[in-house]
Amino acid sequence: MRPTSLVREAVATAWATKVPTTLVCLLVAVMCATTLATVGRTAAAEAQVAQRLDTAGARVLVVSDARNGDLIPEVVVDQARGLSTTERAVGVVVPVDVTNAVIGPGGTRVPAWTIVGDLADVLTLTAGRWPGPGEALVSARAQRELGMDHPVGAVQVASASVVADHNVVGAFTPREPFGDYAAGVVIAAEPGTIADSLHVVVTDSSLAAPAQAAVIGLLDPPSFDAITVQSPVALADLQAEVAADLGTFGRTLLLGVLGAGALLIAIVVLADVLVRRQDLGRRRALGATRTTILTLVLARTLLPALLGAVIGTAAGLWIAGQWAATPPATFTAGTATLAVLAALASTLPPATYAAGRDPVRVLRTP
Amino acid sequence: MSHAFTPGKVTAVTGPSGRGKSTLLYILGLMLTPTRGRVLLGGEPVSAAADATRSRVRAARIGFVFQDASLDPSRVVLDSVIEPALYAGWSRKAARARGRVLLEQLGVAARADHRPGEISGGQGQRVAVCRALVTDPVVVLADEPTGNLDRDNAESVLRALSAATEAGTGEGGRARTVVVATHDPFVLDHADEVLAL
Numbered sequence: 001m002r003p004t005s006l007v008r009e010a011v012a013t014a015w016a017t018k019v020p021t022t023l024v025c026l027l028v029a030v031m032c033a034t035t036l037a038t039v040g041r042t043a044a045a046e047a048q049v050a051q052r053l054d055t056a057g058a059r060v061l062v063v064s065d066a067r068n069g070d071l072i073p074e075v076v077v078d079q080a081r082g083l084s085t086t087e088r089a090v091g092v093v094v095p096v097d098v099t100n101a102v103i104g105p106g107g108t109r110v111p112a113w114t115i116v117g118d119l120a121d122v123l124t125l126t127a128g129r130w131p132g133p134g135e136a137l138v139s140a141r142a143q144r145e146l147g148m149d150h151p152v153g154a155v156q157v158a159s160a161s162v163v164a165d166h167n168v169v170g171a172f173t174p175r176e177p178f179g180d181y182a183a184g185v186v187i188a189a190e191p192g193t194i195a196d197s198l199h200v201v202v203t204d205s206s207l208a209a210p211a212q213a214a215v216i217g218l219l220d221p222p223s224f225d226a227i228t229v230q231s232p233v234a235l236a237d238l239q240a241e242v243a244a245d246l247g248t249f250g251r252t253l254l255l256g257v258l259g260a261g262a263l264l265i266a267i268v269v270l271a272d273v274l275v276r277r278q279d280l281g282r283r284r285a286l287g288a289t290r291t292t293i294l295t296l297v298l299a300r301t302l303l304p305a306l307l308g309a310v311i312g313t314a315a316g317l318w319i320a321g322q323w324a325a326t327p328p329a330t331f332t333a334g335t336a337t338l339a340v341l342a343a344l345a346s347t348l349p350p351a352t353y354a355a356g357r358d359p360v361r362v363l364r365t366p
Numbered sequence: 367m368s369h370a371f372t373p374g375k376v377t378a379v380t381g382p383s384g385r386g387k388s389t390l391l392y393i394l395g396l397m398l399t400p401t402r403g404r405v406l407l408g409g410e411p412v413s414a415a416a417d418a419t420r421s422r423v424r425a426a427r428i429g430f431v432f433q434d435a436s437l438d439p440s441r442v443v444l445d446s447v448i449e450p451a452l453y454a455g456w457s458r459k460a461a462r463a464r465g466r467v468l469l470e471q472l473g474v475a476a477r478a479d480h481r482p483g484e485i486s487g488g489q490g491q492r493v494a495v496c497r498a499l500v501t502d503p504v505v506v507l508a509d510e511p512t513g514n515l516d517r518d519n520a521e522s523v524l525r526a527l528s529a530a531t532e533a534g535t536g537e538g539g540r541a542r543t544v545v546v547a548t549h550d551p552f553v554l555d556h557a558d559e560v561l562a563l
Contacts, residue, residue, distance in 0.1 A: 001452055001453050001455065002452070002455060002457065002458075004458070005452045005457075005458055008458065009452070012440075012441065012445070013440075016438075016440030016441070017440070278436070279438060282432075282436045282438075283449070283453075284397075284421070285395070285397060285424070285430055285432075286424070286425065286430060286449050286450045286453060286497070287421050287422065287424040287425020287426070287428075287450050287453035287454060288421065288425070288453045289417070289418045289421040289422065289453075290417060290418070290421070291418065292421075292453065359397050360392045360397050360398055
């Protein structure tokens with residue numbers, strides 16, 4: 001039988017047997033809609049977890065020199081920056097308070113961080129120029145609090161023991177995960193400055209553990225308590241576990257929905273095959289091969305299943321949209337494909353049964 | 367038994383109920399495989415062939431007329447007529463053209479676009495004869511084709527089957543062989559040969 005004739009026969013038969021056709025369409029639509037509205041929500045949550053896991057804030061590793069042991073000189077910062085697992089790295093000196101040098105010690109105090117390394121790793125220049133060693137940039141908020149009309153002037157360290165002025169040469173906005181710097185001033189470190197902590201943004205949260213090991217190796221601390229580590233490894237592990245749990249739950253639910261739907265479709269198709277045994281027997285007697293019958297029954301299911309997948313996917317996306325948990329496109333496409341494949345797989349046993357029936361038995365008139 | 371059915375003649379297979387008339391017909395039609403012996407079609411053994419091969423032979427070279435016409439109730443008459451041709455690999459266009467010619471010859475062309483429920487039993491059986499002839503087969507097998515018909519309609523169907531033997535071009539222009547399983551004396555009167563079981 002020619003493929004075009006077979007498709008036409010399948011369409012005509014599906015149209016003629018409206019009850020099973022509608023049931024198959026409805027079941028596949030329910031499978032898709034239910035999956036997208038339930039498992040899809042889980043998939044959306046899994047995607048959100050993965051997205052959070054990938055933000056810079058979740059990828060920052062902070063190693064602090066706990067005993068002022070001069071463990072983080074400029075060269076270590078440069079080496080950390082050069083690691084393949086590193087996206088950005090800077091050394092940071094413990095912040096000090098500064099005031100507007102024009103006003104003096106009585107002025108409003110804002111924090112100032114001295115940065116060892118490339119300032120572009122922690123901020124974006126919004127006005128003025130990049131500072132040279134010992135020069136500073138001011139955030140918009142700190143500029144207001146310091147009483148500066150423009151991001152130019154100078155700040156002085158508000159300390160009785162330290163006397164230092166830093167020229168302000170521009171303004172900045174901080175890059176994540178250095179959002180705290182929006183509260184104050186950032187100073188470019190003088191050559192030879194030793195940082196108190198090393199901030200490393202790793203390229204991927206999954207690389208947190210090897211990155212941590214590599215960075216600690218660079219510092220080479222004399223003892224374990226010489227440094228303190230704030231690591232994204234535990235967070236990454238926790239979030240990975242949450243994502244895995246969500247994934248397992250989603251897969252179980254998906255299998256349940258698809259399995260139940262497939263079973264119901266198999267029952268509908270089997271009932272249809274039994275009701276139409278005279279029709280199938282006549283076809284066999286008139287020359288339809290077993291393969292033709294098998295393909296015909298499968299195609300009769302495929303057509304309403306495709307329609308059901310489209311309807312169910314649209315309905316499922318609408319429901320998921322109402323809950324603000326639209327599943328990823330790949331998940332949506334995968335669900336529709338799986339539903340259609342499940343419908344076809346469940347049709348295979350009754351289709352095989354139909355193809356294997358003895359035409360003589362069904363044609364004999366009692 | 368051993369029997370050679372004669373092309374160009376209507377052979378009636380008769381006998382009491384349960385003697386195997388229909389079984390013989392189904393064996394000749396390659397729907398049943400004989401436990402012993404073989405069926406030759408044009409000198410070629412076909413009964414032991416694979417199922418797919420027998421199906422193809424059935425579609426292309428053997429026509430069937432069942433007792434109750436067995437037309438698809440959900441399709442129009444013309445669609446039922448062309449069914450074997452589609453299984454034999456014909457294009458739908460060619461099959462429909464051939465189907466219309468046959469319906470015209472058997473006087474049911476006006477019913478081509480009607481459903482089986484909208485035509486009489488006699489017309490339905492003539493449509494079944496059209497379906498049996500659509501692929502221009504070398505053999506036509508009919509199982510009690512007049513069992514459900516009144517005398518006039520039965521005569522009409524028998525005339526059509528008889529005409530099929532003469533009109534058949536078959537393979538190599540040979541006349542068709544028509545075998546009818548029946549216990550109806552009226553059919554036996556119209557048969558060219560009678561094979562009693």
